[in-house]
Every structure is written in structure tokens, then in C-alpha cells.
Amino acid sequence: MVVSGMEVGIGQGSIAAEVITIMIILSGIAIGVGKAIGSKRLELFGVEELAQAVLNAAIVGAFAIIVATITQISHDVDFLTCGGGLPEELTCQMANVENATFVLMTEGEKTSLALGYYESIMLYFGSFDIQILKGLQPMREALGDGIKMLNINSTFAAMNSQIANFITQTMLNVFLPLGIIFRSFFATRKIGGFLIGASIGFYLLFPYFILIVPSPLPIIDSTVASFKAINENANYATMPIAELNDNNRVAEKLYGLSTGDFIGDLILAIKGLADANGALLLYVIVGPVIALAANIVFMLAITEMLGSHFVLNVGVI
Amino acid sequence: MSMAYIETLVAGWVEVLKNIGPMISIILIILGGVVYGLSNLQPSEVRGKWQAAAVGMVVGGIIIGAIVGAADTIQDISSKLLQ
Secondary structure (H helix, E strand, C coil), rough: EEECCCCCCCCCCHHHHHHHHHHHHHHHHHHHHHHCCCCHHHHHHHHHHHHHHHHHHHHCCCCCHHHHHHHHHHHHCCCCCCCCHHHHHHHHHHHHHHHHHHHHHHHHHHHHHHHHHHCCCCCCHHHHHHHHHHHHHHHHHHHHHHHHHHHHHHHHHHHHHHHHHHHHHHHHHHHHHHHHHHHHHHHCCCCCCCCHHHHHHHHHHHHHHHHHCCHHHHHHHHHCCCCCHHHCCCCHHHCHHHHHHHHHHHHHHHHHHHHHHHHHHHHHHHHHHHHHHHHHHHHHHHHHCCCCCCHHHHHHHHHHHHHHCCCCCCCCE | CCHHHHHHHHHHHHHHHHHHHHHHHHHHHHHHHHHHHCCCCHHHHHHHHHHHHHCCCCCCCHHHHHHHHCCHHHHHHHHCCCC
């Protein structure tokens, strides 16, 4: 089995099979020597290692079936849409979320620029001026904060996508075979159990727990639509700088803004941005943290199960 | 360190153990025979202990010989248990 230049042998005649043969021979010597010198402890150690070697050989023999079963379970989950198994789905969904977030950031930034522009509009009345849309500043700041939060969420989505890609590439191809090999030696049995648990947990449980969290894509799409309704509305379009000294043109623009309920549309878009950030936070940060916690519990249980002894906990003799 | 090197290394260990196993087996069986023979020269109150030790050595030697000799077969049959 070759992954990214790394090769891990599993199957007949491979390292795993050789290591198991070594353990069978060592267990035989331990039983025999234990019997000869009258050491019950050494004899039981030999029996324990022989039983473990038989189990390991069975796992190695069924490796292809185990991998096929895990992959099949991963593909049989009914909410998959991208094709492939759970880790591939996670990679794809996180990439989709990252792209959608980028589109939302772009639209939000366009609106933010328009707000900055309107804020600066002045009406001149000879001895005094009025900056009539100065009150847009808090909204522009709220929009700016939302866009910064989007940037953070987008970074986490990209990070999750990378992690999912790493899981797809390595868990069943490198960590699982390594776990089986480590499990064969009594001194590294717990590490082997941990690697086997980690490979199954990260391949199945981790992506599953994230993917059952509702996708933020519908909320992001509706928020993008809200921003587009502002950015593409002719009434809200910014006017040429050359006309800013013309009070009549400025007044016409202000009339246009009030005709189209500019503030109402803006509040709707900012609320949508907050909703999108909340959904994103849940999907790209809270979901993975909960998935990781659940996975750690699973890994510890598997480590305990596969890394423990059947007959006598004699440790390393 | 390449994978081929590790494979060669592990295969080397298997060969060493396959050679050592029968040696230990034969040594224990011969030693068991010698101890059993010597037990007859011991006073009656310790003769039983010597004989038990001798039988243990012979049985241990036979077990080692059997398991080491059948190691490949045990590995092969066990690998088909879950298939």
C-alpha cells in the first residue's frame, strides 16, 4: 500500500505478518522456558502473547475486508452529496462553505464601500453644510465587524478542509496498518490500539459529527442575495464624484435611497450577515471541537480495548 | 531509512529466532534428560524435586519446538480466521 511515497506493508509476507511470526516464536519460547524454570508468570505471558498474535494475524488477514467495510460504511451515509465517503464529503463541503463565504465577503465589502461613500455626501447651503447620512457610520462599522468575522470563519473552513483531506489520504492507508503492526509487539500494543482507534475514529466519527451540523450554505446564499439586492439596485447606485457639488443631484440621490428603503434593506443584509456568521461559527469551529471531543472518547475506548491484555497484565518483561 | 531496509531487518529477526528456537528446545530436552538422570543419584527427599524440574525442562523444550516449528502455520491459519 503506497501513499505519498510512504509504504506500509499489510498482508501475507509483509512486515505485519513477519512481526506476528516473531511474536508467535517469542511466545513459544516464553511458554517453554516458563515451564522449564517453573515460572508461572513467564508461562502466562507466553500464553497471552500467543493469543494476541493469533488475534493480530486474524486482523492482518482480514485487513482488506476491514478497510472495505469502513469505506463502505463511510459511503453509505444518506446525506452525502459530493460523491465519495465521509472525509471526502467534509473536504468538499468545507471548500463549498469557504467559497460561499468569499462571495459573501465580496458583496459585503461592496456594500461597505457604498456606505462609506454615502456617509461622505454633503449638502452645501452657503454658510453651513449638512452631512445628512453621517448616521450610517454605526451600520458600516457593524458591517465591517461582520466581514472580519467572516474572514476568521473562512480561515477555519479552509483549515477543516485541509484536515479532512489529510484524513482521507492517511487514516486507512498509513495509520491503520501502522496501528496493526505496533499492536503486534507487546511493548507497543497500546500505541497500536490508539492508532487503530484514531484511524477509524477520524475516518468515520469525526467527519460524521461535523456533517450532521446544519450546513450554513442556505443562510449564506440568502444573505448574498440580500447584499446583491442593495449592490445591484439602481436607486442605491453611487453617483459620479463630479456631481457631488450639485445639491440638486445629491437631493435626487437621497430621494432615490428613501424610495427604495435603503436603511431597511441594509438592516436586513446586516442581520443576514450575523445569521451567516452564527451558522458558520457552529459549522467550522463548534462542530469540529465537539466532533474532536467525541472522537477522543472513542479513541480512548478503542485504545483500552485493543491495547489491553487478555490473560495477564504482566507489562513488559 | 527505507521500507525495504525495515522489511529485510524484520525478516532477519524472524530467521534468527527460527534458528534460536530449536536450539533452546534441544538444550532444554537434553538438560531435562541429564537432570532426570542425576535425580536418581540424589537422596530420596530431594529426588522428586529434581525429577519434576527435569520433566518441566523436557515438556518446555517440546513446547518450544512445537510452537517455533509451527509458527508459520499458526500465523497462516490465524490470518484466515476472519476471512
